[in-house]
Amino acid sequence: MYPRIITTFIIIVCLYAPVFSQVHSHGLAVTSSRLAFVPYNFERRNVGENDVLIDILYTGICHTDVHFAKGDFIEGDVPDGYYPLVPGHEIVGRVREIGKSVTKFKVGDYAGVGCLVDSCGECEQCRRGEEQYCAKLVPTYAGVDKTGQKTYGGFSDCVVVTERFAMKIPATVPLERVAPLLCAGITTYSPLKYNNVRSGSKVAVAGFGGLGHLAVKYAVAMGAEVTVFDVVESKRQFAADIGAKRFVNTRNADELLNTADSFDLILNTIPVNHDVEMYVKMLRIDGTMVILGVQKKGQVPTIHTDQLFGRRKIYGSLIGGTVETQEMLDFSAKHKIFPDVEIINNDAKTVDKAFENLDNGKAPFRYVIKIKP
Numbered sequence: 001m002y003p004r005i006i007t008t009f010i011i012i013v014c015l016y017a018p019v020f021s022q023v024h025s026h027g028l029a030v031t032s033s034r035l036a037f038v039p040y041n042f043e044r045r046n047v048g049e050n051d052v053l054i055d056i057l058y059t060g061i062c063h064t065d066v067h068f069a070k071g072d073f074i075e076g077d078v079p080d081g082y083y084p085l086v087p088g089h090e091i092v093g094r095v096r097e098i099g100k101s102v103t104k105f106k107v108g109d110y111a112g113v114g115c116l117v118d119s120c121g122e123c124e125q126c127r128r129g130e131e132q133y134c135a136k137l138v139p140t141y142a143g144v145d146k147t148g149q150k151t152y153g154g155f156s157d158c159v160v161v162t163e164r165f166a167m168k169i170p171a172t173v174p175l176e177r178v179a180p181l182l183c184a185g186i187t188t189y190s191p192l193k194y195n196n197v198r199s200g201s202k203v204a205v206a207g208f209g210g211l212g213h214l215a216v217k218y219a220v221a222m223g224a225e226v227t228v229f230d231v232v233e234s235k236r237q238f239a240a241d242i243g244a245k246r247f248v249n250t251r252n253a254d255e256l257l258n259t260a261d262s263f264d265l266i267l268n269t270i271p272v273n274h275d276v277e278m279y280v281k282m283l284r285i286d287g288t289m290v291i292l293g294v295q296k297k298g299q300v301p302t303i304h305t306d307q308l309f310g311r312r313k314i315y316g317s318l319i320g321g322t323v324e325t326q327e328m329l330d331f332s333a334k335h336k337i338f339p340d341v342e343i344i345n346n347d348a349k350t351v352d353k354a355f356e357n358l359d360n361g362k363a364p365f366r367y368v369i370k371i372k373p
């Protein structure tokens, strides 16, 4: 009798093992607000019927990763379970496994994952394809997924994601340069589209880093006349090379002359405190400034609202939805718009150094970690 019970038990365990098994993952994590990465093994949820499992090839490093790693956005005490934190929301890889209801991908396809891995799917924002504004969105890391598991980002060898939040990556693109489009690309593309930038539009890009240089490339491709504002003189030539008509070094008062009432749209990507009113004054009547840079507490710029008379508008924009993210990837492939990147090795010391440089404003336009050797 016992052997029969044991046999039955083993059969049940074997039948249901896939439900209980998890996906083993290996990555790099920070364990406190001190920026020091360590190797970290963890489990991801099993591949559900609408999920895809992606082997990660490249992951970009975003300035927001530095803020999250340091806990800059946490009010009060660090919540239990916040660390270990595996950052990374600019992910490109190859599909290893698909759930039984998945239609968008087959095994072996290239796929990208950005800042979100799930949302409620039912609210007004989700129905409009603007999942980034869903109240129940699941961030790629430092969130909790539909099975109750903590989410971990792309500084790791694989990721499990709801099919809707995996983007199709055309096979013709340079994969190592596509990863940053999943955050930096959509963050800049979305407000240009929303504000109907077209031939003849006068666009300014304030802050010429990871976001800013992509903003210039997209705006130029859409036909705009683009002016770049930055403080680093050595970037002047590069701005011209990618099509900016004018470069203004904001430390040089002479160059700031004749900039008032000049722009239909300003994309403000500056991630530290700055004189935001200076830029508001550069807007034409009915002009709009979009805030894209994220500052840490204590560094958020302020504005006197009387500067907004003249129907000057100012709003903040957060990445983009799944539909627009796919549109941005297809637009980037068509116009060959990719970020300038420095590829770095996937080891703790190298990533530590990259984070230190980002934190000190000394980084190249974008770091990308080569996950698979």
Ligand SMILES: [Zn+2]
Pocket: 062, 063, 064, 065, 089, 115, 183, 184
């Ligand atoms: Zn980002």
Ligand SMILES: [Zn+2]
Pocket: 119, 120, 121, 122, 123, 124, 125, 126, 131, 134, 135, 136
């Ligand atoms: Zn929703």
